[in-house]
Amino acid sequence: MAFVENIKIHNFKSHIKFQSELLTNHIVISGNNGIGKTNLLETLSFFSNSKGIRSNKLENFFYKDNPDKDIFVECSLKQENFSSNIAYKIYKKNNIITKDFFLDGKKISNLEINKLVNFIWLSPHMDKIMYDGSVIKRKFLDKIISNLDFNFKKNIRDFKKLADERLVLMQNQNDLKWIAILEEKMAKILFQILSERRNKISIINNISKKKLNKFREFKIIISNDQELDLENENSFIEKVKKIFFEKRNLDATIKRNSYGPSIDEIFFYDENKQLNTDLCSTGEQKSLLLSIILSCGWIYKDENINFILLFDEISSHIDQKNIEKFFAEVAKFETQAWYTGTDKNLFQAIENKAFFIDLA
Numbered sequence: 001m002a003f004v005e006n007i008k009i010h011n012f013k014s015h016i017k018f019q020s021e022l023l024t025n026h027i028v029i030s031g032n033n034g035i036g037k038t039n040l041l042e043t044l045s046f047f048s049n050s051k052g053i054r055s056n057k058l059e060n061f062f063y064k065d066n067p068d069k070d071i072f073v074e075c076s077l078k079q080e081n082f083s084s085n086i087a088y089k090i091y092k093k094n095n096i097i098t099k100d101f102f103l104d105g106k107k108i109s110n111l112e113i114n115k116l117v118n119f120i121w122l123s124p125h126m127d128k129i130m131y132d133g134s135v136i137k138r139k140f141l142d143k144i145i146s147n148l149d150f151n152f153k154k155n156i157r158d159f160k161k162l163a164d165e166r167l168v169l170m171q172n173q174n175d176l177k178w179i180a181i182l183e184e185k186m187a188k189i190l191f192q193i194l195s196e197r198r199n200k201i202s203i204i205n206n207i208s209k210k211k212l213n214k215f216r217e218f219k220i221i222i223s224n225d226q227e228l229d230l231e232n233e234n235s236f237i238e239k240v241k242k243i244f245f246e247k248r249n250l251d252a253t254i255k256r257n258s259y260g261p262s263i264d265e266i267f268f269y270d271e272n273k274q275l276n277t278d279l280c281s282t283g284e285q286k287s288l289l290l291s292i293i294l295s296c297g298w299i300y301k302d303e304n305i306n307f308i309l310l311f312d313e314i315s316s317h318i319d320q321k322n323i324e325k326f327f328a329e330v331a332k333f334e335t336q337a338w339y340t341g342t343d344k345n346l347f348q349a350i351e352n353k354a355f356f357i358d359l360a
């Protein structure tokens with residue numbers, strides 16, 4: 001359970017000064033187009049991701065009419081039986097933009113904030129995940145898995161470091177022994193990355209089937225050309241070491257590592273329609289994305305990781321007919337959920353328990 005009790009915002013895009021006490025688990029932000037609803041959710045998403053909901057560059061977040069003023073966002077966060085003050089400041093120093101996080105006034109790392117609470121969001125900006133090919137799907141899943149499993153995140157980072165080191169050594173064409181040692185380390189880490197992806201995807205798929213059967217059912221499919229070898233760690237490592245060896249010339253020429261975590265192809269499949277989601281209708285794609293986000297919520301809950309949900313423009317992902325069952329599903333997480341919408345009527349089903357912020 002996690003709960004923002006109070007939020008204060010300074011100079012974040014259109015919000016020069018904003019403050020609100022949040023009194024319930026359901027927060028509804030309403031108001032006309034362009035009033036600042038998404039910007040408000042974006043301030044929270046920054047606690048979980050360096051680029052936030054819209055993946056914009058940091059320089060775009062300063063209030064445009066006074067871009068030299070520091071951005072400061074502060075929340076009082078309640079979890080189970082304790083409250084803490086989390087904050088971040090984004091500022092320019094010698095033309096470099098920096099973002100610092102604070103816990104109870106003390107500077108902490110991004111990772112420490114992540115360990116404390118996660119914000120999971122769904123926004124119309126994410127719809128392209130459903131139709132825009134395998135790479136964007138893999139990146140989306142990797143972010144989810146990284147937040148759930150810090151070891152996965154470390155493995156991705158370590159693989160990249162080793163691959164970069166190998167590229168430098170190959171440019172100089174010396175120390176073949178050390179290159180081989182790096183390749184062995186890379187193969188071992190790659191095995192862990194690919195295995196963990198499959199493990200988490202199988203959990204997400206199971207949730208869709210067992211816990212979310214009132215919603216559109218999906219299946220995430222993952223594969224690569226070494227699929228069979230993933231059953232046996234040693235044979236996988238030997239085979240991949242050979243591949244790295246064979247690719248040395250190519251990688252040195254293109255100055256890029258051509259074999260690694262990106263070999264996995266990811267597809268989303270609509271179990272109701274028996275169709276790849278790339279081929280589904282726009283509405284079907286949006287409902288499937290909603291199901292995937294709800295599944296993620298269940299993993300966080302099952303693994304006892306605190307999270308808060310942010311649903312931007314929720315009417316674009318669920319129609320009026322299904323909205324009650326959606327609110328009922330979110331309530332099962334027993335954590336805070338924020339919703340935005342231009343039309344307050346959409347939130348009638350939670351009228352008595354929601355806290356409304358009308359930005360108009």
Ligand SMILES: Nc1ncnc2c1ncn2[C@@H]1O[C@H](COP(=O)(O)OP(=O)(O)OP(=O)(O)O)[C@@H](O)[C@H]1O
Nearest residue numbers: 013014033034035036037038039060061062063064
């Ligand atoms: N750096 C900035 N400084 C000031 N205002 C900005 C900045 N960046 C964006 N804006 C403005 O913030 C306003 C609010 O944007 P936001 O996306 O939050 O609106 P919204 O209420 O979600 O609208 P919609 O209902 O259309 O989604 C927009 O008018 C946008 O032009």
Ligand SMILES: [Mg+2]
Nearest residue numbers: 037038312313
């Ligand atoms: Mg918006």
